[in-house]
Amino acid sequence: MVSQHEILKAAAVGDGAGALGNSTAVGGDCADSLTSEIVVERDLAACMRDGVTLYADVYRPRESGRFPALLMRTPYGKEGSSLLATTISAVRRGYVVLVQDVRGLGKSEGRWVPHFQERNDGYDTIEWVASLPYVNGKVGTLGVSYLAEAQWVTAPTRPQHLLAVAPTMNYASHKHFFFEGGVFRTTFMKAILALQARERAQLGLPIISDEAWAHGGESWMTHLPLAELPLMKEFPYWAEWVNNPVESDYWKPVDIEAQHDQITVPALNITGWHDDYYGQPGAIRNFEGMRAGGGSDRARRGQRLIIGPWSHGDPSLTNTSALGVDYGLNAGIDFIELQLRFFDYWLKGIDDGYTKEPPVRIFVMGDNVWRDEHEWPLARTRYTDLHLNTGGVLAAAAPTADSSDTFVYDPRHPLRIPHLDASGKGVAVDWDSVISRDDVLTYTSAPFDSDTEITGQILAKLWISSTAPDTDFSARVLVVEPSGHMCPLTRDPGMLRARYRNTEDLQPPRPLTPSEPTELTISLGYTSYVIKSGHRLRVFVAGSVFPAVHLNVWGPFTSMSQAVMAKQTVHHTPVHASKIVLPVVPR
Structure with missing residues (x-):
């Protein structure tokens, strides 16, 4: 049922930064020529296959006719202003736009079961959208973060009327979101708790504020056994997540890259070099996997990859800095126009030179182009x-003699790298305090004798x-300036639970043989960065990074009393040569 009709006189949208232009600032006849009428229908109901009703707001041209539709499915509230600039621009371009509250959130019915519910709900919603009288049967999807993940989770179900997707900053597999290197991530708990607010109120449970998280977050993320965290007792999916290891079949519905051959639509994959830990492998692995093994020729040739110097969130013309570094005016992009050109081609057949453009566009940090x-x-x-050589040396030359370095990893005192404060805001990291710990090994290169571009994935083979x-x-690469100032080359440290051996190809779990050398392959992330002449690289190797604390035992973690200290050895010998692999691009 349509609960409300509105007619908006929408002014021209500026640079896509998220605000509507002010028509009164244009004046005279120009103001009239830059406006168009948009019909808004609030709370349009869509019935899912199990009888649950989800609600969407519809924005459409007032002109009669049938138009292609763009769908955004959000857990953050369909009436939020963050989506309005995209919505207005798309309607002015001749699209119907629908913004839907996902199940259990906003005005939609049901219980929220993060990610897993979007498979069927996404399919049902897309087919419902295609049936609306002002939609011509052609549907595309778009959105950032959870809105992007919902698109990929739905795509393998092959909705008949879904023609293209534009997911921004999302994962490709549970292996790089719920887990990292087989290590279960608890850092997303804060976001989950915030989105549980409606259901917590309905159940009479405490709503977790930012202040409550600041006081209790650390203890909640490290609670043992984690599956029995009292705070999550009324939310069964939490225990399911914790009790199912990364290799469990439980995760198949959200393992996107394992289903690339079932996906038949083009995708505009967008991420940032400073995106959250899952964003880069998400966009890149989906792009690579779909190009090589997508479920149709259209899908394989229709993949695009855009990577800019951004952190997590909407890119824009004015978003040109991240983590305290300003990359200049060239770093901005017209994010809305980028998406609409993609849909213009795949939903309207408009080729304004789009098909002649290369499929990959990256921002090279350092050159800032x-x-x-x-x-x-x-x-x-x-x-x-x-x-990695004796004496903390990082060099091209392989070891010529047997040597090794050791440290003691104590689960009671794991490595901490506090890049966020209690409220979630970014803070400067004191890297000297990190690498000076007794349980951290460091290796430093000589100064580079020329500018050197590193573009691609960095691997540690330890x-x-x-x-x-x-x-x-865990391992990480830092850039060391001549002044001694250090900054990370990639967004997050690489982590691996040793039982899985390889972050890029998790092996069946098997224990280590005590004191026997074993090779581990750890992704240290992706970048495009020019290391300036005179700068050095520094690699550090450590154990667990808080809050993902391993107790050094084989079985499930039930109590910190299980924790034992372990002597960790990194070998650098002619036979067992530990190293990092840099993707150097000739200049």
Whole structure:
């Protein structure tokens, strides 16, 4: 049922930063020529296959006719202003736009079961949208973060009327979202708790404020056993997540990259070099996987990849800085126009030169320029090894003699890298305090003798041994300026639960043989960054990074009393040569 009709006189949208233009500022006849009427229908009901009703707001041209539709499905509230600039621009371009509250949130009925529910609900909603009298049967989807993840979770179900998707900053697999290197991530708990507010109120449970999180968040993320966290007792999916390891079939519905051959639509994949830990592997692995093995020729040739210097959120013409670094005016993009050109081609058949453009566009930090590429990874990449050597040296030369470094990892005192404060705001990291710990090994290169571009994925291949049957290893690369100031080369540390051996191809879990060298492969993330002449690289290796604390035991974690200290060894010998692999691009 339509609860409300409105007619908006919508002014022209500016640079896509999220605000509507003010028509009164234009004046005279120009003001009339820059406006158009938009019909808004609030709370349009869509019935899902199980009888639950979801509600959407519809924005459409007032002109009669049938138009292609763009759908955004959100957990953040369909009436929020953050989607309005995109919505108005799209309607003015001749699209019907629908913004729907996902199940259990906003005005929609049902219980919210994050991510998993979007498979069927997304399918049912897309087919419902296509049936509306002002829609011509052609549907595209778009949105950032959860809105993007919902698109990918739905795509393998192959809705008949879904023609293209534009997911921004999302995951490709549970292996890089719920987990990282087989390590269960508890850091997303804060976002989950915030979105539970409606249901918590209905159940008479405490609503977790930012202040409550600041006081209790650390204890909640490290509670043992984690599946029995009292705060999550009334939400069964939490125990399911914790009790199902990364290799469990439970995760199949949200393992997107395992279903690429079932997806038949083009995708505009967008992420940022400073996106959250899952964003880069999400966009890149979906792009690569769909190009190689998508479920149709249309899907394979219709993949695009855009990576800018952004953190998590909407790119725009004015969003040009991240983590305290301003990349200049060239860093901005017209995010809305980028998406609409994509849909103009795939939903309207308008080719304004779109098909002649290369499929990859990246921002090269350091040079601070955009660059088009024809593939990812770049074919001209020269993969270059830097070996971990005795004395904390990082060098091209491989070890010529047997040596090793050791540290003791104590689960009661894990490594902490506080890049966010209690409220979630970014803070500067004191890297000296991190690398000076006794349980952190560091290796530093000589100064680079020329500017060197690193574009692609950085890998650590570590030969390790441990006195524990299972443990975590982490590693990270820092850029060291001549002044001694350090900054991370990639967004997050690489982490791996040793039982899985390889972050990029998780192996069936098996214990370590005490003190026996074992090779681990750990992704250290992706970047496009020019290391300036005179700068150095520094690699550090450690154990668990808080709050993902491994107790150095094989079985399930039930109490911190299980925790045991482990002696960790990193080998650098001619036979067991630990190294990082840099994707160097010739200049």
